[in-house]
Every structure is written in C-alpha cells, then in structure tokens.
Amino acid sequence: MPWTLPSRPSRRSLLAGAADAAGAALLTGCSDGGGPSGTDAGVSLERRMRETAVRDSERLLERYDATAAAHPALAARLAPLRSAVAAHAGALASADAPADRTASSAPPSPSTSSAAAGAPVAGAEPVPPKPEEALTALADAERSLAEARTVTLAGAPGELARLLASVAACGAVHAYLLTSPQGDKP
Template sequence: MITPCPAITTEDVAVPWTLPSRPSRRSLLAGAAGAAGAALLTGCSDDRPAGGEPRIPLERRMRETAVRDSARLLERYDATAAAHPALAARLAPLRAAVAAHSAALALTPAGSPSPSASPSAGTGAAAPAATGEPVPPKPAEALTALADAERSLSEARTIDLAGAPGELARMLASVAACGAVHAYLLTSTPGATS
C-alpha cells in the first residue's frame, strides 16, 4: 500500500527571493552579435520560398515582360510590312529601333542576356502576328493600328516606371518616349511641312 506524502507548506521550505539582476553589457553584446549573425545567414539563403520554387527578382521579371512586349510589337511590325509591302521601307527604321530596345532590355545589369531573351530578337526575321489581331486592309488604317500599339505600350511602360529599379526605370522611360515618337511618326504624313 502506498502512503500519501505529507503536505509541504511554504513555511517548511525557505526560498530566498532576490531581484533578477540586469543583463551585463557583455551578454547584451553577445546576444546582438548572435542576432546579427543569424540575420546575415538568413540573407545568404538561396532565395527560395517555403514551396521550393526560386523567387525571380523584380528587375528580371520586369525586363522579361518588357522583352516579351517588344517581341509582340516586332511581330506587329513584321505582319504590317508583310500585308502592305509598300510600307516596308517606312516601317524599317522604326522596327529596327524596337528591335534595339528589345535587345537592350534583354541585357541584365551585368551585361549578359537574360534567360528568356529571344535569340532571334532583332534579326529581322518575319514572324506572323501573335497578337491575334489582323492587319487592317488599308495602309492608312494599318499604320494607325500600329501607332495605337506603340502608344499603348508606351503608356504601359510609363506606368511601370513607378515600380522599376533605377537603371531599368531610366531605360523604360527612354523606350516609352521612343514609343510615343513612333506613334506620332506612324500617323504623320511623311514629307509634309507644318
């Protein structure tokens, strides 16, 4: 048979009570150094979220989107020139500028091409328009449609400036300005004086 334990009261046990001491400077510095080291080690991770998929940096995502948009615009230029061969000479310098913009946007800050950069960008190879929009049958309407595409992309890039990192923001501003000029040139009468 088990005998019950006698009840112990606080009168039976002497518990000294003292104020907790303040941490020493040495322990505070050691704790701060440990926290800083942990933060540095966390910053050296492989930039993968919990799901295991790598995060793509903002600048790279923005560049890839800009390159894709420029590729679509190049396809529109190619489709317009193919549908209206008489406009090809007028469109050639503007198309070349769009190809140059695409190539410049495809370069990462270190100068190497981004992984999604199209190797055929800027080669001048004709491709069907992937936008699904047919080229208008009249040359003037085709130029207006191309100008609308330039203007729309220029406006979108101007909006993207707010979230773009420094160097990319400057490049997007320049390319957006060129797009606005292209839209004007596409709808102005060549050789006309104002």
C-alpha cells in the first residue's frame, strides 16, 4: 500500500517545527556588530523587546475582540484562545510596567464593542464578513506574529528568548486551531 501524506499536520509536528525554527534562529542569530542604536540608550534591550511584545499581544487581543464582536457565534470558540493571548501579554510585561497596561483576560461583551462585521478596529484590518474568512484572518495574524517572535528571539536575552519561543509556539498552535475543523468542537 503506497504511503500518502496526511492532509493536515499533527499538533506534535507543528510544535516540533516551531521548536526547530526557534533553535535555528538561535543558532544563526545575525548582528551587524554594532552596539545599541542611539534611541533610548538608557532603556535596556530586554525592556524594549518586552514592551514591543506586549504591544503586539495587545493588538492581537483587539483582533480577537473585533472578530468576536463581528461574529458573536464565534465568541465561545475564541474565548480560550483570547484568554491565552491575554496571559501572554501579562507574562511578557516587564516587572516595572504599569498594571493597567496589560490586557484583561476577560473579553468585552459584543454589545459594548463598536466593531461590526467588516468594520475596522482602530489601527487594524477590517473583520471579514464571513465567519470562516474571519477565522482565517485571525489565524493569519497569529501565524504572522508567531513567525515574527521566532525571528526576534534570536537577539533576546536568555529568559526572554525562552518566553518568546514558548509564546511563538502557542501562536502557531492557535493558528492551527483556528483553521482546523476540530477547533470548532467544544
């Protein structure tokens, strides 16, 4: 019997691929050899990287909120993934960041959100009008951020690099779950 490729990658192969990419990024870290740029010389590299990562997570939370508001039927499916992204924002926040900067783990109710199907969120892409397309767009955002974090971790200090690798792997799993037929089952 001839061997055929599976139609979808397994969760284990996704995590292994993310780990391989993270390892490759660590081994091939590139630098121009120069020191830190003149911007915010008093602010540590780790703090700047953490602040950027938190902002990225907050933008992703806005996308989750806009998608849930535009497609209320998806809210329950998105809630655990959104909660994980909020936890990532909290974990990435530096110890000296103000407490109100980190995102809440509770999603806003669709009735209080101003987003509607196809309406843009401030500074974000519009939510597609069809639920399947909205899930694909959210998966693309998760995948893109996971890839960016995988690249970024090469220049991150040790503990932050490990955290970014974990969060990137989780983002890759979120992207899979958002587009997987098994992801829509409770």
